[in-house]
Amino acid sequence: MLTRKQHELLMFIHERIKETGVSPSFDEMKEALDLASKSGIHRLITALEERGFIRRLAHRARALEVVKLPQQATAAAPPKGRGAFKPQVLEGGGQAPAAPAPIAADNTRELPILGRIAAGTPIDAIQHERERLPVPETMLGGGEHYVLEVQGDSMIEAGILDGDYVIIKKGDTANSGEIVVALVGEEATLKRLRKKGGSIALEAANPKYETRIFGPDQVEVQGKLVGLIRRYH
Numbered sequence: 001m002l003t004r005k006q007h008e009l010l011m012f013i014h015e016r017i018k019e020t021g022v023s024p025s026f027d028e029m030k031e032a033l034d035l036a037s038k039s040g041i042h043r044l045i046t047a048l049e050e051r052g053f054i055r056r057l058a059h060r061a062r063a064l065e066v067v068k069l070p071q072q073a074t075a076a077a078p079p080k081g082r083g084a085f086k087p088q089v090l091e092g093g094g095q096a097p098a099a100p101a102p103i104a105a106d107n108t109r110e111l112p113i114l115g116r117i118a119a120g121t122p123i124d125a126i127q128h129e130r131e132r133l134p135v136p137e138t139m140l141g142g143g144e145h146y147v148l149e150v151q152g153d154s155m156i157e158a159g160i161l162d163g164d165y166v167i168i169k170k171g172d173t174a175n176s177g178e179i180v181v182a183l184v185g186e187e188a189t190l191k192r193l194r195k196k197g198g199s200i201a202l203e204a205a206n207p208k209y210e211t212r213i214f215g216p217d218q219v220e221v222q223g224k225l226v227g228l229i230r231r232y233h
Helices: 004-020 026-032 038-050
Strands: 054-056 064-066 108-118 131-136 145-151 165-170 179-184 187-196 199-203 212-214 219-229
Touching: 004 026, 004 038, 004 064, 026 038, 038 054, 108 165, 108 187, 131 145, 131 219, 145 219, 187 219
Parallel strands: 108 145
Antiparallel strands: 054 064, 108 131, 145 165, 165 219, 179 187, 179 219, 187 199, 199 212
16 A cells, blocks of 8 residues: 555656656656655655565666556646645535545555544634545445544434544535535534425534524535544554
């Protein structure tokens, strides 16, 4: 399994060789991955060589050759490093197509952890990718997904605890009774959605919290819960 930076570097080298016939320079790789020094590039190249993805060619300038690519790799690293991933849940705007998340050899997909989501009183979500979390493909299926860290206890009776990581399938629709990421104004929260006539209820799974009722134009569904991962330290 490659790390995100290893995957980005491999795809950047692959695309550059396809375009120009030679591998990029260390300065170009450093700039593309937005690293502070060339030593980080040296470590990434060594790791890729040890895993059999690239080979150094003796007695040649820029002597790198791509031997193989990760399974189902389809997208190159962006020319100036990876930009911040901003899902609709955090902005409420239009959706731009995103590059597919890398799929590892152990049948997991690395999804971005985009911040915290409230399971209680709504809090501001964090819009920048913090790290990536390997998630089994069996939890996902088709579509675009991301991960949020739960903060709060309002969904404990649904088995969702403070500190859990919820896997969200991005989308703007949900059926009544599904647990969703809902945007209310500028704040996001994780709740069970109930449709009652012309109103929408956001229902907690903890008797300490009351159900909140909104008009249909006050709530934007930003995705629905499809899985959960819990870390034990």
